[in-house]
Amino acid sequence: MPKKMPKKKEAILKAATVLFANKGFTDTSMHELSELTGAAEGTIFYHFKNKEHLLLTILQTTNESIVEEFDRFIDGREFKNGLHMVEEIVSFYLYLAGIMEFQFLLLQRHYLYKFVAENQDFRSSLEEFYNCISDMFEKAIVRGQQDGSIGNVHPRKTALILFTMVDGVVRFKNFNLYDAGALFNDLIESCRKMLKPDGETAR
Amino acid sequence: MSIACIFSGLYCEADEIASAVLDRTGADIISDKDVVARAAALSGMNEDRIGKAFFAGTSIFNRFSHEKERATSWLRLAAAELLTEKENAVMHGFSAQLPPESISHLLRTCVIANVQYRLDVAEKLGITQAEAKRHITKGDEDRASWTKETRNEDDPWKASLYDLVIPVDKTGVKDAAEQILEQLANPAVKPTASSAKAVQDFLLAARVETSLAGSGHHVGVAARDGKVTIIINKNVLMLERLERELKELASKVDGVKDVDTKVGPNFHQSDIYRKVDFELPNKVLLVDDEREFVQTLSERLMLRDMGSAVAYDGESALDLVADDDPEVIVLDLKMPGIDGIEVLRRVKAMRPEVQVIILTGHGSEEDRDVCMKLGAFAYLHKPVDIETLSETIKKAHEAAAV
Numbered sequence: 001m002p003k004k005m006p007k008k009k010e011a012i013l014k015a016a017t018v019l020f021a022n023k024g025f026t027d028t029s030m031h032e033l034s035e036l037t038g039a040a041e042g043t044i045f046y047h048f049k050n051k052e053h054l055l056l057t058i059l060q061t062t063n064e065s066i067v068e069e070f071d072r073f074i075d076g077r078e079f080k081n082g083l084h085m086v087e088e089i090v091s092f093y094l095y096l097a098g099i100m101e102f103q104f105l106l107l108q109r110h111y112l113y114k115f116v117a118e119n120q121d122f123r124s125s126l127e128e129f130y131n132c133i134s135d136m137f138e139k140a141i142v143r144g145q146q147d148g149s150i151g152n153v154h155p156r157k158t159a160l161i162l163f164t165m166v167d168g169v170v171r172f173k174n175f176n177l178y179d180a181g182a183l184f185n186d187l188i189e190s191c192r193k194m195l196k197p198d199g200e201t202a203r
Numbered sequence: 204m205s206i207a208c209i210f211s212g213l214y215c216e217a218d219e220i221a222s223a224v225l226d227r228t229g230a231d232i233i234s235d236k237d238v239v240a241r242a243a244a245l246s247g248m249n250e251d252r253i254g255k256a257f258f259a260g261t262s263i264f265n266r267f268s269h270e271k272e273r274a275t276s277w278l279r280l281a282a283a284e285l286l287t288e289k290e291n292a293v294m295h296g297f298s299a300q301l302p303p304e305s306i307s308h309l310l311r312t313c314v315i316a317n318v319q320y321r322l323d324v325a326e327k328l329g330i331t332q333a334e335a336k337r338h339i340t341k342g343d344e345d346r347a348s349w350t351k352e353t354r355n356e357d358d359p360w361k362a363s364l365y366d367l368v369i370p371v372d373k374t375g376v377k378d379a380a381e382q383i384l385e386q387l388a389n390p391a392v393k394p395t396a397s398s399a400k401a402v403q404d405f406l407l408a409a410r411v412e413t414s415l416a417g418s419g420h421h422v423g424v425a426a427r428d429g430k431v432t433i434i435i436n437k438n439v440l441m442l443e444r445l446e447r448e449l450k451e452l453a454s455k456v457d458g459v460k461d462v463d464t465k466v467g468p469n470f471h472q473s474d475i476y477r478k479v480d481f482e483l484p485n486k487v488l489l490v491d492d493e494r495e496f497v498q499t500l501s502e503r504l505m506l507r508d509m510g511s512a513v514a515y516d517g518e519s520a521l522d523l524v525a526d527d528d529p530e531v532i533v534l535d536l537k538m539p540g541i542d543g544i545e546v547l548r549r550v551k552a553m554r555p556e557v558q559v560i561i562l563t564g565h566g567s568e569e570d571r572d573v574c575m576k577l578g579a580f581a582y583l584h585k586p587v588d589i590e591t592l593s594e595t596i597k598k599a600h601e602a603a604a605v
Contacts, residue, residue, distance in 0.1 A: 176438045
């Protein structure tokens, strides 16, 4: 994927993300996309071979921008200790879910994962995304165990538990289950309790 | 004493009007700066960040953490506090939209003028016309989004929002101030026991709102005689659970006698997406080295709802084809550097489905044949009738769609 995309291609991707995230794959038509963006259907097909290719491109660009955002976030920051890093990753994940609402909603649609069985590109893209987030949590936990801010938990498994927790909060918001923003403070508190060093009682 | 609230358009001399009223009444000013400073002190948030809540666009604001709504709730509390502290005041700026309609001793005033008048005012301030136009467009956009947020009305200049609308282009500054002074003496805006109570209720509602915002909840809050109503405008499946939590939190705020919740009109928001939700690049690219001609053409096409980009030479035209991805190009043949025929050749080789309309002042029959052979959609001569051109562009766009 080239770094600089033509503006129209970008606009098509943006609109398609909203449609795929909200209506699903089969219920989104190229005709509707053309009406919404004002781009001729010919133009859409010039940029994307077919609907599946369009979905894959969305997935790949989403993946790239999330990984990039996280890299930039980690690089530019000093963490007091491993626990602090875990908390910051949780906050940043929620922050991204807020500004990339439709991309995260798309990532929570089941049909996306059915493409994995047939299409290697879908597989690697999704795998890369889940690995990136899990690795970051794991790294933070290992660091916390070295500096004593995190107790004796299984880093790899605990990383996945943290990930499902924060992703679950995003799901509560995306599916309009609850006012998820209100859960933030308690989410952070739960992470602290879960990771606290052995023998220490939570504050 | 009644309080004058003045909301105004940019370059409508509202500052001058406000200071004329201040001079005559000896009132205190409550400016946006004062409200922002108080909100910052109350919340611990940074002044710049709070002040951004006045402006349209939510790019720096997060939909998850609702920073804009949080900032607005603190602004509301700040405005409520300042209103209880000052009996004799002029509230001027965006803040003028914050107090609820239930406070009857506020004289809600809107100061506005026609565009020409506003441009003239800007010119006196040494601002170029083009720049002033941009400021006015952006300024009106900000005011529309703020009025929507605070008073749930799309049109910031709608007369029914105000007690007094002053077209300053017709009245002038002096007369505008006179009108405000005259209306301030109107018995309808005199403070009464019930309007004083309404200010207390505004303060209470704002305190509940900020307290709920502190726990991450963003809801509308109204109060009457210490009885608080919470309005939920967000579609939530577990509504009963949310209502319980909100009631529990709100009843802890000092002065709250009773709490009720209700679902607002935005609760059942359907997922309808419109064209305006997406920022779209231009469909038409105009290529001509006669700058004035293309600029006029571009403005005229804009009026016909056809966004256009402009290039003054062949090379930048080709760059724009790659970057802006237009569907129709209007191309002059005679240009410095790469000429029109070469641009046409390259565009058609690169993107055959892009339709190219040749528009030339000096082309020969021979040129016409070459162009049509290369795949031009149409060949038009200058001067061209704008109707003919936009009709041709429309047809070309339809052809590009196939």
